[in-house]
Amino acid sequence: MGFFETIGEAARTFIEGNWMNAIMWVIGGILIYLAIKKEMEPTLLLPIGFGAILVNLPGSTIANDGQIIKLLYDIGIANEFFPLVLFIGIGAMIDFGPVLTNPKLMLFGAAAQFGIFFTLSMATLLGFTGLEAASISIIGAADGPTSIVVARELLGSESKLFGPIVVAAYSYMALVPIIQRPVVKLITTRKERLIRMEYKQKDVSKTTRILFPIIITAIVGFVAPDGLPLIGCLMFGNLIRECGVLNSISETAQKVLANLITIFLGISIAATMKAEAFLHPKTLLVLGLGLVAFIFDTVGGVFFAKFINLFAKKKVNPMIGACGISAFPMSARVIHKMGQEEDNQNFLLMHAIGANVSGQIASVVAGGLILSIFMQFPR
């Protein structure tokens, strides 16, 4: 046997034995490409992509019991520690000012959760069980930590669907500019996209800023008590920000804490991306349904804005409805840019940010609600 034949034979044997791993390397490579080249959620997609390659190298034991990735996974994801702590950081980053100035924008946040429930129905039609369908539908919350918490509570972190759900949630969040733009263009007319919205700068009192997170926590705790860890951590972070006496802690939560947890979260998600656990037909369905969730979130928000326009004296640009999803600030940026492309004097940014921030609240409420309903289901 010649040299090249030997090499060819070895390559063939290697590919035959590792083709599933090879697919995971490609997936990891795509995530890294999106993170670096397209700058889409690089803080998460880069560690997830690198981790996907790392755990699928031939003979890799890095995600086995007692090894670093499995340790991080057990410490931070299997018990929801990372996503909840990350929520404190996210809460500290959010400025609810635009919503408090114009609270009606919160309605768009509510409407844009439609994708969650639509996907729940679609997943049920496709034969998923109630718990599986609910866990998949939460991808539509467009919020990584919420997806992790809900899917883990309902399915358990050992479920084969857990990895695909988390990866889909983060990947689609990164792909918001690519997903939302064509959907919004398809369901709005140019005349609608040209609608200008007046923005009046108003002062929001410190009392309002401080009471807002407390009130939200109390209300959500009352309506969906299983969602309390999610909303509690988010609003605790926001209270740290707004109270005015914990500035250094607020800064730490926004920067050091959030960055640190994000690094660990991203790399430990890779523990769910072992080829034998990740590559199964249901993964494709989960990815497809995740896309459906994002599309119908957008559709829900836009059509609700159109519905409001039937009665409102001051018309709303329907594109603002699309910002009701939780993917902050990508969604607001996309819509502002789309508005400017139609009319460079149309400044939708503040309205878009208001709706986008509302989406963060509404997605957590939706997550809590899904938990409260489905936690009563038999396992």
Add this chain to the structure above:
Amino acid sequence: MFEIVNVLKTGIFEPNKENFAFIDSLKIMLRGMLTIFFVTAILIAFVLILNRYSKKKKEKEERIQEKEMENESY
């Protein structure tokens, strides 16, 4: 009254936990969207009340300040 509410709740909103089907997902959709809008409406009401309270408080403070300035000028 309580019975009617109870029947409505279990009939319209309560899904079948044992054999979850498409119709149950629609019930949850209805229940979910209504609840989210309900929570949102309460939040909007709270924020509007807080904003109005803050505005009145600010106006009151400004009036007191103006009076003080007037008194000082006299």
